[in-house]
Every structure is written in structure tokens, then in C-alpha cells.
Amino acid sequence: MRIRTVLDDLVPEALGVTDAHDHLFFRSAVLPGQELDDEAAAVAEVRAFAEAGGQAIVQWTPHGLNRQAGLLPGISTSTGVSIVAATGMHRREHYPDGYVDKVQDQLAEIFVRELTAGIGDTQVRAGLIKVAGGFHVLDVHAELVMRAAAEAHHATNAPIAIHHELGSAADAVLDLLVDELTVHPAAVILGHLNRFPDHRVHLELAQRGAWLAFDGPSRANNATDPRLTDCLAALIDAGYADRLLLGGDTTTARARAATGEGPGMPYLLTHLRPRITRYFGADIADAVFRNNPARAFATDWRA
Template identity: 60%
Template sequence: MSLIRTVLGDLDPAELGVTDAHDHLFLRSALLPGQELDDPAAAAAELAVFRAAGGQALVQWTPYGLGRRAAALPGLSRAGGVHLVAATGLHQAAHYGAAALPDDLAALFVAELTEGIQGADPAPSSSPAVAPRAGLIKVAGGYHGLDAHARRTMAAAAEAHHATGAPIAVHHELGTAARDVLDLLCGRLGVAPRSLLLGHLNRFPDPRLHRELAESGAYLVFDGPSRANHATDWRLLDTLAALAGDGHGERLLLGGDTTTAGARAAAGGPGVPFLLTGLRPRLLRELGPDQTDLILRQNPSRAFAVEWP
């Protein structure tokens, strides 16, 4: 049976509900000094507004070593009434600065998927002292190519995927190098395209490329919908409508991708709730309720579902 691995345990996909398929409640990066997402109270506030708008699930793509605060996620999920899915994996090398990275990445990814995320605090005394497990693997490409770090990380992600079945979510720098990722992960490393989530594609709005990627069977993730400087807002609905019109509606996912403290709703930014408060009404008008439900509810329930060992 396929199940979605949340921080509170494995979940029937039918129970996932309306989902922000790519976001961050916590994130700390050497590339974003002074903009850390590290306040549990602020994360709870974002979730509360998201839940009030009808949100039921959020997938945090923050990988190993970037302040994902996995120990805080179960409590936030319980208190906020929102299913949370955590990530293992590794981002681009530049995000880690001078920090040392583990040698055996595949072993790390498998352990965090099956045993629990490293550094997570024990659960409350009323619950089993089990660290929350990751439900996906996050990796990253470079700008128009894959460097040695990306190839090493993706090879480890493929190994962990074959051991667990976990989906692999990919950060594409400005939406580029998606063909390189498909060639490596699917062509050389044997990952089934249906287990691949290709992120940030709206930052490289090439409709022919998008159709090609959708035809491969991978999921296309359009995220950060309020970032007009990345062409992610004013072209987004046209992009989604074109792909749905070509018969690729079942390959589409949406996420907010909140990466800085200044982008949170409480700080005046769009934040996590924007996906539902700002974008969903436009989706309903332009694409209709069936396609909107497909993107926000049905597709995530398939994309993150795994027959875990």
C-alpha cells in the first residue's frame, strides 16, 4: 500500500488534502544571512493562516544541514492541524559555506527516511521517543548544468530512492538543467520519472521544454508564485493552462517556496498562505474547480505516496 510519510507517521494519501507541495517553515543558509527562518512561533502563525484558508498539508523541502528544525515539526503539525512532510537530501554546496558534509550521503538519506532525522529531539513523554522521518529527498542542480557536487548528491539520492522508494525533489537553479537531471537520474541511475519532482520550472518559462518534461512522466513543480522577478506570477496561469490543455494536468504541482523571514505573511510578504489566499482564486477562475482540485489535492496525494519497505 502506498503511504505518505509525514512527521507524525505514515498517512493514507486520500487524507493528505489541499497541499502546498514546496515550502519552508525553517531554513538557514550561508547564502541568506540575516533572513533565517528559525522561529517556531512565526512558523505556527504561517500555518494557522494557511489552515484557515483551507490548507491541509505542507511539504518542507529544507534538506540536511540547513536548519530544518525537524524536532519542532511534529508539534507544529499537531497544534496547527496541518500534515507536514520533511526532507532529507542536500542542497548546492554554496548553501553550506565551510561546513563539513557527510561522506556517505546515501546512508544518511536512507537513515533519515527510515529511522529518523538526525538531531531531532525526543518526542514528548506521552509519545514514543522516535525522531520524525523524512518523506522525500531534496537535491539541487546548478545554473544550466550539473557540477561534481550535484552529480554526487544525485547519485546518493538515486541509491536512497532505490532502497526506500522515496520521491526525489530537485531544485533547478532559475529553472535550468532539467534535461541534465532527467538524463542523470532517470537515464543513467534508473529512477522512474514518476518519482521525480522538478522544481522552479516557472523560472525558465519555456513551454516546449515544459511539455517535454511533462511527457517524460515527471512531476512539474511551479513554486514561489508571487516572485514576479522570476516570471513566476504573470506567466504562471498561462503556463498551467497550456500544460493542462495539452493533457498534462496530472503532472502539475504548486508550492509557495517561502525562503526568507521577510517573505513571511506576518512580515508583509506573501508567505505560505499566498498559495491559497492569492493564487487559488485565480486558479478557480481561469482553470476551473476540477483542474484546481487536481493540482492542489489529487496530484500531491500521488506524487508523495510511496510503497515504503
């Protein structure tokens, strides 16, 4: 089992303390003027995360949204922080008009190539497939992308991470990916569940064997902060501490800690980790930030 980083493939135990969902570079048509496109700012943010004890960052920025794959190895080397890059595709509205239509028939091929050969003209390989659901349902675009992701997963064994719009439709994603397209649930990471803080839904998802990612704090909040520990407590009490992941999901320049208003990547370790340790104990905190990511992003790569 290995975790594919932008430098090399790591044994899982080498990953260390991990921000399981974040962005160093990101450009979206729905966030004009807030692009993450400054290399110096990205380096400063990663260094701040490292100073707080961080050792690895999983960047969920998918195909076509300014991943800056060519810069990631240098940032990883200069900061000592491992970085996992993503392939995949976001919701249609994040792309310029016409872009999705040009590539939608080639998605599985693109995903496999970026996982096995390199992103663009680089030799930087992606380590996961990031896709996105719709609000409460899977629209035509979401289903198309997820079918391509499942095809790429079966070709490579890469994990699939899902953006759930406001935390919704995670059950529909499992119905499609796991039940219909036979992706193993342990290869599926359900993101943004903090934005839909229904404990019963979370428990049902956990029972189906997927990873549960709480990707906050976000500047959009959506009940993330005040209800996060309650959501985690319900899952921990039910025996699912070994399925939980936490990430910062910094998607705008304003949300960076080093060069913006924050909270940014370091917040996970300067604020959330002490709180989780205080409420649930050091073993749970170690599971969420170290042991679980090492298992969630590791796979037996086929290429």
C-alpha cells in the first residue's frame, strides 16, 4: 500500500499529521477575485501549517481549476510537507463556459493519465480523484463525472473524494459509486458532511463503510463550527472514530491564515486538534489527524 504524493509514493505511516482536504491553488468561475494563484502565499500557508505540526496536505483541486501541479514538488521540498494532488472534475459551474463540454467524453482517460503519467506536461501524478455531487440529488453532470471516476478507479485503485454540495446527497453517491459501479466503500471519501449536520444521516453513511470527511472550518460556515464536535461525538460514540477525517478546505485568498483573514490551514492544528484532544482524548485526535488519513489515501496502485 502506498500514498501517491507529488514527489513519490509513500508508505502510509510516513504521511504523518494530515490536513485531509485543502487547496493551495484554486480558481473557480463562481469565486472571481478570490483565486488561489500566488506561489509565495501558498508557501507561507504551508510553512504556517508545518510550524503548527502539520506534515501532509491533500489538495482536492481537480482538473481544470488551476492546480499548479508544476509548483507543488518545489513547495513540498522547501517546506518538508508532503502534498497529494488530485485529478477529477468539480461541479459544472466552477468552469468557464464551454470547458466541460469539450472534455466530458474524455474524462476517464484524463483521470487515468493524471494518476499514472502526470498532470499536464509535468510528471507530477495525482493521488486521488475528486468529484462533486449536486444539491440533494445527482444531476446529469455529477453522474457523468462519477461514472468516469469509477472507471478510473477500477483502472488504478485510486481513492475517490467527493464534494457534497452543502453536505447533501452522500447517500445517492454511495448508491451510484458503491452499489451500482462496484467501487469499494473504503475507497470513497465523503466530503463536507459538516455542512449537513444530521447525526442520523452520518451514522447511516458510516455503516456503509465510507470515510467521513468534515472539511472545515469554512468561511461559509454552514453550521460547521458550532456543531462539529457534536457530529464527531455521535460517530465516535457509535464506534466510528476510525472513519473520520478533518480538513481546512481553504478555497479563497481571503481565507488563508498567512496572507489573508483566516482561519486557514494552521487552524486545524492550533484550534481544532486541541479541542478534539480535550473532548475525546489524545488517541482520537491521533486517529483523526494521523492514522485515518494514512489509511484513507493509501492504495495498492495498479499503475
